[in-house]
Amino acid sequence: MKISVLGAGAWGTALAVQAATRHEVLLWARDAQQAQAMREQRCNRRYLPEVALPDALAVDSDLLGALAHAREGLLVIATPMSGLRGMLQALPVDARALWLCKGFEASSGLLGHEIARETCPQAMTGVLSGPSFAAEVARGQPTALVAASADKALCELAVQAFHSEALRIYTCDDPVGVEVGGAVKNVLAIATGLCDGLDLGLNARAALITRGLAEMTRLGLALGAQVETFMGLSGLGDLVLTATGDLSRNRRVGLQLAAGKTLAQVLAELGHVAEGVYSAATVARRAHDKGVEMPITEAVVAVLEGRLTPQQAVWQLMQRAPNTERCG
Numbered sequence: 670m671k672i673s674v675l676g677a678g679a680w681g682t683a684l685a686v687q688a689a690t691r692h693e694v695l696l697w698a699r700d701a702q703q704a705q706a707m708r709e710q711r712c713n714r715r716y717l718p719e720v721a722l723p724d725a726l727a728v729d730s731d732l733l734g735a736l737a738h739a740r741e742g743l744l745v746i747a748t749p750m751s752g753l754r755g756m757l758q759a760l761p762v763d764a765r766a767l768w769l770c771k772g773f774e775a776s777s778g779l780l781g782h783e784i785a786r787e788t789c790p791q792a793m794t795g796v797l798s799g800p801s802f803a804a805e806v807a808r809g810q811p812t813a814l815v816a817a818s819a820d821k822a823l824c825e826l827a828v829q830a831f832h833s834e835a836l837r838i839y840t841c842d843d844p845v846g847v848e849v850g851g852a853v854k855n856v857l858a859i860a861t862g863l864c865d866g867l868d869l870g871l872n873a874r875a876a877l878i879t880r881g882l883a884e885m886t887r888l889g890l891a892l893g894a895q896v897e898t899f900m901g902l903s904g905l906g907d908l909v910l911t912a913t914g915d916l917s918r919n920r921r922v923g924l925q926l927a928a929g930k931t932l933a934q935v936l937a938e939l940g941h942v943a944e945g946v947y948s949a950a951t952v953a954r955r956a957h958d959k960g961v962e963m964p965i966t967e968a969v970v971a972v973l974e975g976r977l978t979p980q981q982a983v984w985q986l987m988q989r990a991p992n993t994e995r996c997g
């Protein structure tokens with residue numbers, strides 16, 4: 670199959686490296702100099718320096734060429750959420766496209782499938798998500814993902830493209846739930862980073878993950894998702910990975926804020942996108958619009974906006990009135 674991966678950050682590069690062992694893959698970078706450096710060095714030094722690019726993987730900065738390459742195959746959008754709309758607008762009308770980004774678009778407050786409905790309603794689109802640190806996928810370590818779309822044929826195409834000895838691709842007909850899980854887990858990973866950075870202990874971390882999952886589920890249900898999706902790879906699975914794994918950029922944001930750095934310092938040092946930083950306020954707003962309570966998310970927003978210190982946010986959460994445990 671011909672596949673074009675649009676976006677040459679850590680995740681796009683990792684998936685392109687994996688798929689290039691079995692398919693004709695082209696990796697598109699928007700920066701011509703970066704594309705040239707990757708071709709010459711056979712390595713993405715900026716975003717995934719530890720992994721060699723296979724000879725079979727083509728790298729280019731010509732977007733029209735990349736779209737034409739996968740005309741009959743699969744387009745994979747691997748930009749951050751902020752770049753998704755632009756990519757969807759560039760798609761051919763009958764494209765088959767999956768995006769990898771996890772978040773809400775900060776400017777509109779929309780999820781990927783809502784942006785696709787606005788920009789390319791005739792294309793066959795969906796999302797590929799789940800617990801997957803790029804470096805582990807690029808090294809061929811066992812990973813399970815979920816492809817979600819209203820279009821079953823697109824899910825099957827994702828399986829053909831990426832299912833392999835190292836990567837299991839499950840399919841799902843609940844793109845809303847899969848996208849809510851991917852977006853909210855990033856905010857909760859910041860929360861868990863804050864918690865661990867303040868050395869609050871393992872009990873506190875388990876409580877945050879569990880109550881965070883309840884927040885994610887509540888928002889998802891209000892937006893039309895299916896409850897089981899939150900027990901799956903894109904919900905609980907990705908939440909556990911990102912909240913506990915130090916490879917997570919979102920978790921690292923929380924850890925560094927707890928250590929007393931400013932958000933500007935943390936982002937400057939990170940060198941990669943941390944989607945939770947850009948999605949947190951939208952998650953809180955969409956929850957508010959639906960009358961959904963998300964106290965952990967609101968605490969993260971307050972810390973990111975500098976309205977509360979990490980310690981004050983913890984104090985505020987612990988002062989909440991006793992409540993019945995509801996998991997969704």
Ligand SMILES: NC(=O)C1=CN([C@@H]2O[C@H](COP(=O)(O)OP(=O)(O)OC[C@H]3O[C@@H](n4cnc5c(N)ncnc54)[C@H](OP(=O)(O)O)[C@@H]3O)[C@@H](O)[C@H]2O)C=CC1
Nearest residue numbers: 677678679680681748749750752769770771802803941942
């Ligand atoms: N890394 C991971 O393990 C995983 C990441 N994801 C998700 O995938 C998405 C991408 O993450 P990741 O690859 O790690 O990010 P990185 O920070 O590693 O790289 C971002 C890449 O996107 C490019 N880019 C940024 N804005 C645009 C735009 N408007 N148009 C085109 N390209 C753009 C950057 O190019 P330039 O250098 O020119 O700025 C860079 O190549 C995120 O939403 C993330 O949540 C999902 C699963 C796993």
Ligand SMILES: O=C(CO)COP(=O)(O)O
Nearest residue numbers: 799800801802917918919
């Ligand atoms: O989504 C991811 C793993 O599934 C990557 O998480 P971070 O963006 O926090 O690194």
